[in-house]
Amino acid sequence: MAMALNGGVDLALGTDPVSASIPRIQGGYMAAVYYVQRRSGDFYDFVRTSRERVLFGMFDVAGGLQEARAIMVPLQRAFRCSTPQLFNGPTVNETECLLELWLELNKAVMTAAARGVHSCPAFLGCYNEDVQTLTYVNAGHIPALCRAGDQISALGATALPLGLFSHSIPECSLLALGAGNGLLLVSKGVVEAKRRGEEFGIERVQQYFAETVVQSAHETCVGILAHVRQFMGTAPTHNDVTALSLIRSLEAE
Numbered sequence: 001m002a003m004a005l006n007g008g009v010d011l012a013l014g015t016d017p018v019s020a021s022i023p024r025i026q027g028g029y030m031a032a033v034y035y036v037q038r039r040s041g042d043f044y045d046f047v048r049t050s051r052e053r054v055l056f057g058m059f060d061v062a063g064g065l066q067e068a069r070a071i072m073v074p075l076q077r078a079f080r081c082s083t084p085q086l087f088n089g090p091t092v093n094e095t096e097c098l099l100e101l102w103l104e105l106n107k108a109v110m111t112a113a114a115r116g117v118h119s120c121p122a123f124l125g126c127y128n129e130d131v132q133t134l135t136y137v138n139a140g141h142i143p144a145l146c147r148a149g150d151q152i153s154a155l156g157a158t159a160l161p162l163g164l165f166s167h168s169i170p171e172c173s174l175l176a177l178g179a180g181n182g183l184l185l186v187s188k189g190v191v192e193a194k195r196r197g198e199e200f201g202i203e204r205v206q207q208y209f210a211e212t213v214v215q216s217a218h219e220t221c222v223g224i225l226a227h228v229r230q231f232m233g234t235a236p237t238h239n240d241v242t243a244l245s246l247i248r249s250l251e252a253e
Contacts, residue, residue, distance in 0.1 A: 028248040031217035041068025042240035049087035078108035109163035120162040187242040217245040
């Protein structure tokens with residue numbers, strides 16, 4: 001199974017987004033994995049803004065890869081430039097800053113769009129290692145899944161996709177990640193993978209995450225993509241197929 005590891009979009013700076021460097025975190029792991037062949041506008045990125053704080057995003061710019069490139073590059077630049085400015089200092093209000101980040105990224109997409117409007121579902125997260133919390137905005141993206149013990153919760157939309165309305169107001173949510181808890185985020189290409197007209201679906205992602213016993217974020221990502229390939233009976237080429245995970249160690253507390 002051909003995959004590219006540790007890079008959001010492994011393409012050249014200037015005309016395409018640059019590769020993401022996945023940070024190490026205390027008491028856990030972060031990872032992201034995608035199939036090498038890219039067909040559309042999916043990418044992810046990570047920015048460490050302080051000793052205790054990591055920002056990450058998964059983006060799904062609408063359209064084919066050639067069309068999406070005009071949005072992907074300025075969007076990643078806005079993400080990398082805005083996060084250190086907004087999340088800098090000892091008294092950061094993560095909820096307010098994440099909402100402000102959504103507004104900045106929304107502006108970047110609408111500025112770059114040829115017609116001023118271009119849909120980009122996204123999931124933005126801020127993980128605080130000191131207090132083990134995840135603050136997030138789900139802007140019309142596939143729900144992220146949070147595992148706590150034997151319970152799986154879906155983190156549904158709290159905002160509209162980026163790039164649709166200049167005056168839209170997002171909402172933010174907060175959750176605690178205890179020892180052994182985890183987060184799994186997949187792209188639309190995972191849930192829409194088909195075999196004989198049947199979709200893989202978010203339910204199979206939930207089942208996989210509930211049943212997997214690995215404590216590695218990397219293995220969690222590789223595992224779900226392997227399940228997609230097994231379901232389809234062939235390597236997926238219908239869309240970008242991507243997974244991002246954050247797993248806290250059982251021994252973390």
